[in-house]
Amino acid sequence: MTEAMDAEFDTVAEWTAQVALELGPEYHIPAGCRGSGSPAALDWLIEHLELTPGDTLLDSGAGVGGPAAYAAQAVSLHPVLAEPEAGACRAARTLFGFPVVQAVGSALPLADASVDAAWSLGVLCTTPDQLDLLTELRRTVRPPGRIGLLAFVAREPLRGREPEGNHFPTGDRLTELIADAGLQIQKRRNTADLPSPPSDWTDRVDAVTDTLADRHGASRAWQLAERQSSRIGDLLDEGAVTGEMLVLRHA
Numbered sequence: 001m002t003e004a005m006d007a008e009f010d011t012v013a014e015w016t017a018q019v020a021l022e023l024g025p026e027y028h029i030p031a032g033c034r035g036s037g038s039p040a041a042l043d044w045l046i047e048h049l050e051l052t053p054g055d056t057l058l059d060s061g062a063g064v065g066g067p068a069a070y071a072a073q074a075v076s077l078h079p080v081l082a083e084p085e086a087g088a089c090r091a092a093r094t095l096f097g098f099p100v101v102q103a104v105g106s107a108l109p110l111a112d113a114s115v116d117a118a119w120s121l122g123v124l125c126t127t128p129d130q131l132d133l134l135t136e137l138r139r140t141v142r143p144p145g146r147i148g149l150l151a152f153v154a155r156e157p158l159r160g161r162e163p164e165g166n167h168f169p170t171g172d173r174l175t176e177l178i179a180d181a182g183l184q185i186q187k188r189r190n191t192a193d194l195p196s197p198p199s200d201w202t203d204r205v206d207a208v209t210d211t212l213a214d215r216h217g218a219s220r221a222w223q224l225a226e227r228q229s230s231r232i233g234d235l236l237d238e239g240a241v242t243g244e245m246l247v248l249r250h251a
């Protein structure tokens with residue numbers, strides 16, 4: 001991980017959990033989803049992965065666990081979180097109390113076919129080990145292999161314009177990686193086609209962000225993390241990168 005990624009995914013993740021705890025329970029899930037998940041994207045994945053009560057859902061690169069908590073609240077399933085950053089693992093345990101293993105997505109300490117479903121949201125572009133991350137999802141999810149991805153995809157190769165440590169695959173490269181991992185695409189949707197989050201959700205996210213900025217705005221970690229997310233925001237705004245949600249199955 002680069003210093004900027006550690007700032008965003010470790011230091012700021014832990015600060016985010018502290019702020020959410022102070023603001024109250026209705027802030028926990030929106031705060032925990034600041035990493036990438038919006039309610040409409042999560043609803044789409046929950047529906048098309050056919051997640052049902054009692055399912056075990058692996059979240060690979062879970063961050064502070066907001067998306068898994070959203071799914072648990074929506075369909076009473078059992079999340080298992082894997083996340084490499086120690087601060088994010090602590091934050092997820094504190095906020096949501098789910099089982100969390102500290103691990104990269106390319107080497108999951110889980111047995112073959114040990115979970116009913118898995119997703120990995122906003123994670124693929126943060127690692128060069130993209131094929132191994134997908135292969136591990138295939139290995140750990142039992143057939144038929146209900147796997148969800150939220151992936152940021154480059155329209156053209158970005159040739160060094162990525163924020164530090166990011167590796168956005170093109171659409172063709174993503175299709176190739178999925179096939180090479182022994183998976184097939186069942187459904188695909190662009191996040192730009194989804195409705196915006198409701199105002200009570202964005203109000204809570206904004207309250208968390210404002211509190212974090214008041215408290216930590218002068219710190220190097222906050223500034224690095226903000227620079228990373230605003231660079232990705234700029235690439236999305238100019239259409240150089242798009243958000244793609246995919247539902248995959250074993251090929």
Ligand SMILES: C[S@@+](CC[C@H](N)C(=O)[O-])C[C@H]1O[C@@H](n2cnc3c(N)ncnc32)[C@H](O)[C@@H]1O
Nearest residue numbers: 009035036037061062063104105121122123127
């Ligand atoms: C943009 S955040 C998304 C967090 C969470 N999935 C969400 O949607 O809220 C990316 C996450 O991927 C994690 N990550 C980075 N490299 C990883 C890897 N090789 N394997 C698994 N997770 C990784 C980061 O620590 C961070 O928590």
